[in-house]
Amino acid sequence: MTELPIQAIKTLSDAHPKPTGLTFQYGTAGFRTLGSTLDSVLFRVGILAGLRSKRLDGRTIGVMVTASHNPEQDNGVKLVDPRGEMLEASWEAHATAVANAASTEAFIEALSNLIVNAKIDLSKPARVVYARDTRPSGPALIAALEDGFKALGVEARDGGVTTTPILHYLVKAINTKGTKDSYGEDSEDGYYTKLATSFKKLLVGKAKPDPVVIDCANGVGAKAAEKLLEYLGDSLPIILENTDITTRGKLNDSCGADFVKTMQKLPPNLVDVMKPGQRACSLDGDADRLMYYCLDERGAFHMLDGDKIAALVAAFIVEQVKLAGLESDIKVGVVQTAYANGASTKYLAERLPVKCVPTGVKHLHHAAEHYDIGVYFEANGHGTVLFSPSTQQTLATHEPSTPAQSTALNHLLNLTQLINQTVGDALSDMLLVEVILAHKSYSGVEWNSLYADLPNRLVKVVVADRNAFKTENAERILVSPPGLQAKINELVKRYEGGRSFVRPSGTEDVVRVYAEALLKTQADELAFRVAGLVYDEAGGDPAKRPKEFI
Structure with missing residues (x-):
């Protein structure tokens, strides 16, 4: 093919018309909104993914249909580049332009412009691997995506119903197959085998962990966790909860990583499952986020969030690099966002370099x-x-000079296999945490005591237009609407240990407000006062004004 198959695209595009009055935006998480509005977007993404593959000489591109931690009625789609990483940033604008073309004719014109501007050679092959989570809207959206593949003549491989991290793994495994950089066998079996094999090696000689409870958010992670159990055997006792992936309305409902992080408490149906001294973790709807927590001996809840995971993991890796005799050759660093708890930043900065970047995986990963x-x-x-x-x-080439160095080196080599380096992966990260807890002989309470979190609160305000909010300095300073940051600064000054920032969501028309202070009551008060400022200044939707503002 040396030119676009216009007739095939036109015929199929007419069957997937763009809804009038809606604007789609490719953000941090791809396109994400109500699943019922995304039919045209999925069709167009099918063609876009094929063109991206052609631009990269026929390397395989990934397409994941998911809305992660969002409510069940939402859905979304994102593209994955050949190394398993996020879509190249410059193509986000192309994706947005293609998705918003008002008619079939405008869509074909947008494709023609993209082909010229991105210098796409249409004679190259187009290869894509795609998958979806368990949302009810998934099958229909996949059908629209497949029509896009058909229109362009894409060679497409269906990854079925699986987690986002497994799709990322498949993309990298397919593209590195048969090379010296082979990432693993390009199948789900290859993924589970890689994780389980390295996990078992890292636990040799360690006491068998106590059972861990996994809240699967009633999402696709339940399916993956059940499979992973088969590969782990008895190396890690696991209790799976919230595994209902067929009942409508269950996904992410009062469970999952986002619920635990936002509400800072146990999912309600785990209250009778969890015993004092026990640890547990929650996945989100597509199993790329992980939230740990534990009950102490008195039954009090303690949250072990991404900051606590970063502290545990970074300190352990630094220790292993030192034990391997490689501290002068290998520098370890940590990347956080403004949402990181101030106490975690202090703990980490005393041990290794820490960098703050804007929110969004692409910024952290880069x-x-x-x-x-x-x-x-x-x-x-x-x-x-x-x-x-x-x-x-x-x-791979270092020659250890002592048995202790050899042991640490092997630990590091096995960590490179256990960790899914393409993207955040709740199951891989869970195994990583379990390895470190076993090596350190830590309970959840001991892990939690590495440092004490500053009390914090996250509040969201529904607004008419999130694009009215602009930030700078890794999203810590609000530059628009003008004057609002100065008012926030005045409020923050009144609270000991106070810190607060405001940023627009990357996926929905809400503004997120984060606040910290030395006391929980003060953190809550500061968060709601700043949220009130946002509401008053920026015209939040009166019907959706949180009760705490009134």
């Missing part, structure tokens, strides 16, 4: 790539560890 070993976790539990190619080469 910054982490600048370290030899880059650890990144958002406070919401999304994160991973990246080992640079040169570091992986160092680990």
Whole structure:
């Protein structure tokens, strides 16, 4: 094919008309909104993914249909580049333009412009692997996506119903197959085998962990966790909860990582499951976020969020690098966002370099790539560890001079296999945490005592237009609407240990308000006062004004 198959695109595009009056935006998480409005977007993304593959000489592109932690009625779609990473930033604007073309004719014109501007050679092959989560809107959206593949003649592989991290894994495994950088067998079996094998190696000689409860958010993570159990055997006792993926309305409802992080309490149906001294974790709807928590001996709840995971993981890796005799060769760094608890930043900064970047995985991932070993976790539990190619080469060729160095080196090599380096992966991260807890002989309470979180509160305000809010300095300073930051600063001054920032959501028309203070009551009060400022200044939707503002 040397030119666009206009007739095939026109015929199929007419069957997937763009709804009038709606504007779609490719953001941090791709396109994400009500699933019922996304038919035309999915069709167009099918063609876009094929063109992206052609632009990259026929390498396989991933397409994931999911809305992660969002309510069940939402859905979304994102593209995955050949190394398993997020879509190149420059293509986000192309995706937005293509999705918003008002008619079939305008859509074909937008494709023609993209082909010219991105210098796409249409004679190249187009290869895509795609998958979806368990949302009821998924099958219809996949059908629209497949029509897009058909229109362009894409060679498409259906990954079925699976987690977002497994789709990312498949993309990288397919593109590295048969090379010296082979990431693993390009199948779900390959994914589970890789994780379970490295996990078992890392637990050799360690006491068998106590059972861990996994809240699967009634999402696709339940399916994956059940499969993973088969590969782990008895190496890790696991109790699966919230595994109902067929009943409508259950997904992410009063459960899952986002519920635990936002509400800072146990999912209601775990109250009778959890015993004093027990630890547990929650996945989100597509199993890329992980939130740990535990009950102490008195039964009090303690949240172990992405910041606590980052502290645990970074300290352990630094320790292993030192034990391997590689501290002068390998530099470890941590990347956080403004949402990171101030106490975690202080704890980490005393041990290794810490960088703050804007919210969004693409920013964290990119910054982490600048370290030899880059650890990144958002406070919401999304994160991973990246080992640079040169570091992986160092680990593969280093000659240890003592048995202790040899042991630490093997631990690091196995960590490169256990960790899904393409994207945050709740199941991979869960196994990583369990390895470190076993090595350190930590209970959940002991892990939690690494540092004490500053009390904090997250509030969201529904607004007419999130694009009216502009930030700078890694989203810590609001520059628009003008004058609002100065008012926030005045409020913050009144609270001891106070910190607050405001940023627009990347996925919905809400503004998120974060606040910290030395006392819980003050953190709550500061958060709601700042939220009130946002509402008053920016015209929040009166019908959706949170009760606490009134």
